[in-house]
Amino acid sequence: MSGCSAALAAWSLLVFGCHGWMPVALQPFVLGVLGAALLAAAGPARFGAWSRPLRYGPLLLGVAARQSLGSDLLAILGLHSSMQLVASNAASQRVERSLVGLAILQVQLSTTLGFYLEASIQAAISGLVSWSGTPAELDPVYGGARSALVVALLIATFHTGSAWARIWRVGSAFALAVLGAILVAQLAGLLAPFGSSTTNNPALAVVATQLPWAPFVLGLGGAVWLTRSPGDAAAAAAGGRGPTLVLAVVAAVMVLVSLPPAGLRAAQKVVFYRPGFSNWETADPNLSGAGPYSTGMMGSLPMFARALGQQAQLVDALDAAALADADVLVLVNQDHSLGKASLELVAGWIRGGGHLIVVGDHTFFGQAEGRFEMFVNEPLALTSIRFANNSADHLTHAFRDATVTVGLGGILDCVAGNPYSPIIGAGLEVGWPARPIVIGRHGFLDEGRMPTPANDDAIGDLTWNVGERLGGVVLLAEQQVGAGRVTAVGDTTGFHNIARSSAWPAAARLLRSDPLQSRWHYWLTALVLLGMAGSQSPLVRRRLPSAWEGTLWLALLSAPFLPIADRTNNPLVGSDVPLVILDTAVYPAGKLGDWTDDGYLTLISGAMRSGALPLFTSTAEHGIPPATRALLVSSPRVDPGPVWRRAVVDWVERGGHLIVAADFGAQPLLSGLLTQFGCRIGPLVMGPQSVEVGLDGGALVIRLEESWNLEFESGDWSRIVYRGDTTSMARRPWGKGLVTIITDRQFLMNRNQENRDIIRLPNLKFLMRLLGTTGSSR
Numbered sequence: 001m002s003g004c005s006a007a008l009a010a011w012s013l014l015v016f017g018c019h020g021w022m023p024v025a026l027q028p029f030v031l032g033v034l035g036a037a038l039l040a041a042a043g044p045a046r047f048g049a050w051s052r053p054l055r056y057g058p059l060l061l062g063v064a065a066r067q068s069l070g071s072d073l074l075a076i077l078g079l080h081s082s083m084q085l086v087a088s089n090a091a092s093q094r095v096e097r098s099l100v101g102l103a104i105l106q107v108q109l110s111t112t113l114g115f116y117l118e119a120s121i122q123a124a125i126s127g128l129v130s131w132s133g134t135p136a137e138l139d140p141v142y143g144g145a146r147s148a149l150v151v152a153l154l155i156a157t158f159h160t161g162s163a164w165a166r167i168w169r170v171g172s173a174f175a176l177a178v179l180g181a182i183l184v185a186q187l188a189g190l191l192a193p194f195g196s197s198t199t200n201n202p203a204l205a206v207v208a209t210q211l212p213w214a215p216f217v218l219g220l221g222g223a224v225w226l227t228r229s230p231g232d233a234a235a236a237a238a239g240g241r242g243p244t245l246v247l248a249v250v251a252a253v254m255v256l257v258s259l260p261p262a263g264l265r266a267a268q269k270v271v272f273y274r275p276g277f278s279n280w281e282t283a284d285p286n287l288s289g290a291g292p293y294s295t296g297m298m299g300s301l302p303m304f305a306r307a308l309g310q311q312a313q314l315v316d317a318l319d320a321a322a323l324a325d326a327d328v329l330v331l332v333n334q335d336h337s338l339g340k341a342s343l344e345l346v347a348g349w350i351r352g353g354g355h356l357i358v359v360g361d362h363t364f365f366g367q368a369e370g371r372f373e374m375f376v377n378e379p380l381a382l383t384s385i386r387f388a389n390n391s392a393d394h395l396t397h398a399f400r401d402a403t404v405t406v407g408l409g410g411i412l413d414c415v416a417g418n419p420y421s422p423i424i425g426a427g428l429e430v431g432w433p434a435r436p437i438v439i440g441r442h443g444f445l446d447e448g449r450m451p452t453p454a455n456d457d458a459i460g461d462l463t464w465n466v467g468e469r470l471g472g473v474v475l476l477a478e479q480q481v482g483a484g485r486v487t488a489v490g491d492t493t494g495f496h497n498i499a500r501s502s503a504w505p506a507a508a509r510l511l512r513s514d515p516l517q518s519r520w521h522y523w524l525t526a527l528v529l530l531g532m533a534g535s536q537s538p539l540v541r542r543r544l545p546s547a548w549e550g551t552l553w554l555a556l557l558s559a560p561f562l563p564i565a566d567r568t569n570n571p572l573v574g575s576d577v578p579l580v581i582l583d584t585a586v587y588p589a590g591k592l593g594d595w596t597d598d599g600y601l602t603l604i605s606g607a608m609r610s611g612a613l614p615l616f617t618s619t620a621e622h623g624i625p626p627a628t629r630a631l632l633v634s635s636p637r638v639d640p641g642p643v644w645r646r647a648v649v650d651w652v653e654r655g656g657h658l659i660v661a662a663d664f665g666a667q668p669l670l671s672g673l674l675t676q677f678g679c680r681i682g683p684l685v686m687g688p689q690s691v692e693v694g695l696d697g698g699a700l701v702i703r704l705e706e707s708w709n710l711e712f713e714s715g716d717w718s719r720i721v722y723r724g725d726t727t728s729m730a731r732r733p734w735g736k737g738l739v740t741i742i743t744d745r746q747f748l749m750n751r752n753q754e755n756r757d758i759i760r761l762p763n764l765k766f767l768m769r770l771l772g773t774t775g776s777s778r
Contacts, residue, residue: 028067035059035079039086055085073558076103080554103554107529112435113253122472252530261435261480264355267327267513269311272302273318277333277364278492280314283608285768290759295605298332300497303613307627308508309573318342323349328511332359333492334376335366347382351482355513359489362391362426363448363458372451372458383479384431385488391446391460392427392473392490399423399440399475420476421503421593424462425491427473434479437487443473485513501582501604502593502616508571528556572615572622578629580607580771585620585644586636586669592616595755602753603632606764610772620644630657630771634748639669649676653735657773661742664708677732677739678715681708684726691721691728695769700762704728705752707744740770 036056062078065071080099274280282299302312315322318338323329323345338346350356358379364387365372376387399422420438427445430436445468446460464470478487487510489495494503508514531553572579582588582600591599593616600616607614612629620640624631624647631648652658662670667681674680690703704721707728720740721729731740746752753763 028063031063031066031075032060035063035075035082038079039082055082058082058084071558073103073107073554077551077554077558081551084551100553103557104529107525107557115436115439116432118472261478261485261515262483263515264485264513265327265353267310267355267511269313269326270302270305270328270330270511271322271326272298272305272312272314272330273332273334274314274316275334275336276331277335277361277366283497283605285609285611287609287761287764290605290754290761290764291756295497295608297492297496300608300613301330301495301500303577304500304504304507305511306575307573307577307579307613307625308512308571309575310511318346320345323354326354328355328357328513330357330359330511331376331379332495333361333364334358334378335364337366337373337375338378343378343381346379347481350382350484350486353483355484356486357489357510358486359492359495360387360426361492362424362446362490363389363460364426365451365456365458367453367456372456380486380488382481383486383488384434385477385479385486386429387426387488387490388429388445389448389450389458390427390469391448391462392422392425392440392443392475393446393462393464394424394440394443399443420489420491420506421494421499422475422491423493423499425475425489425493427469428475428477428488428490430474430477434477436474436477438474438476440473440475443471445469445473497608498601498604499593501614504615504617505571512571514571525557528553572625572627575627577627578612579625579627580610580612580614580630580632581619581624581628582614582616582632582634583619584616585618585640586633587638588634588636595750597749597751597755599750599755600634600748602750602755602764602767603634603748606753606767607771609764610768612771619647623647624651624656628656630659630773632659632661632748633670634661635745636662636666636669639672642672645673645676648673649734652737652739655736657738657740657770659740659742659748659770661745661748663706663743663745666745674741675713677734677741678713679717679730679741680711680713681741681743682711684709686723686726686728689723689728691723693720693729693766695720695766700766702762702766703752703760704744705746707742710741710743738773 036059039055039059058078058081060078062075062081065078066073066075076099080096083096083099272280279297280299280301281296283295302314305312313322313326318329319342326349329346329349346354346356356379358376360376364374364376366375367373374387374389380386422438422440427443428436444464446462446464447468448458448460451458475490476488478485489510493499494507500507580603582592582603584592588600593599593601595601604614607630619631620643628651631651648658660670660673662681664681664683664685667674671680686704686707686709688703688705689707690701692699692701694700702721707721710727710730712727712730715732717730717732719727719730721727728744729740729742731738733739742748744752747763748767751758753760753767
């Protein structure tokens, strides 16, 4: 196996990962199969036939770690470790060296400079494709352009031979990638438009999302064919010259230009600018309105800032008094001109160390003097970031498992679970020296239209059409300006009342001006990267590195990417803001942040109406914030364990209110917790029932869909909903706190409170009473 062929085979492990277009569910299978094929092609096992099954273990562990932690380096490390159990010969050492080089290359391409390098190649390919008379925006930055760059670099750095031979082979491979881009354009032109509006056509969606692979497939196959010559095998056996010199030089450049931004001062005060196309109203506690849109958009955002331990102020004018002691200024959907004086004031404040967060939306315009303008770009004039007239739409659900953070020291995280909550935002135009932070891999830019006074609808057709950008959509970017910083967020969804409940860790990071990674994290990564590249360079040594040297370097380079700090950091410090927490440690059934029957947006509305801030979080992972008024467990599916149970019981004893909604099927999961409180859920089921209850404020007729009998073993229980000897809902005091058990698992869901079709006001009022009750206020 030649060095180039081995390197290309190893790279194929990565392109099917989170940086490509392979469906998330298939990634572990494809990565494992390709890695096993590479191991099988590398030769017999070093320690005999008995070790053949064993040598696949590190690969599988690396793939599993990569899927759970989001770092491709872990997959490379697993494969490299498996290679140690393969025969030790020159050919396998070339494969090991290629894996080390690929790790360096992966880091380089994921830096800020790497983003612009790929973007420039994308522009060059688009220009060449345009010669064919086909729309050029079909070869995404993170599809064909990255593939062309990787193929060229691998041939140049891993293949031996004369310089002219390398140049010819690189050019040929790049030409094949361009031909692939043209093929994609021609094929896309034959397809009907696809995207969000054609999700009912799975076959078309599969074909469409795999289109960007055509340039890579042609470039890969052509490169392997071009490098298969007798001289390759002889050079591999001899060790070769210059295998990673280019990578070492580029690594140094990447480190120097990808310095993290300067740290900002502690964000103690946040100012929110009220005017704009946003709703800062809070939910009406009197329930004069109900339904999906009754809780407003941004009303609880200042409350959220206070829950982070910050001062929060909502202002109607940007003047010296408003910014005098402000650390963070937030503009949301600005729909008018701020005026020259305010813009100059804000610019000076930023240069002095302030942090401006500009939150915009898709195809957003404001109207002034009969014309439409994107006023949201006014405060961005200091930067190389712009909102464009487009919608950043997605080919998968809301960019879920399809975004990547960029930097150096946290760069290979394939962000799972849509933490910044972009749904249909605006694709940002980013130029140097701005830094793209979150990039949507599986997305496209749906071009909008220019609104007119007669028709102010600027939204496009929400469908990808030939000629629109496919892939590599920038959703969040930042730029250093003087001593301050400007952050642009391409979608307001993560700041909405209803969405921020699950996206609050990302929103908290922005409001607190927390860095994506600490500076020591960056320097650790940089030192390992440079040392790794230097050790492989012929300028330092002529011999091939030993097998275990490569493993050590890969392990050191992978270590800084483990998101340990982010998983343990809890910015909620507690304050005068009461919190209502839906505990996701037990994996509640259904979708948390939507209006489907199994969703929990009603719970958010009820918490806001009762004067509390709603959040969804795993208390087993982050703990229970001090200001938590009520902790809810709904439809549990797993048991978080005895440590979690002890923490919950202690919290209730100190004055918290625990509300559990579960059925008999959850009894095994909750048996330890319920036994501690002196009850259990029995097997007797009762059908739908409407029951009059009197709880803290008068009688209500509430409806239960399906409840099970709650059996009491000890304690002073008060039955709330009961029929004869059977009980559907009850509560008891516990220390200074309160425990409420509801044996209808659906009661806290939208289906039994309010959704798009049903509004049950008595149930809503009852839920508000539950959420407003604490042990100390009974």
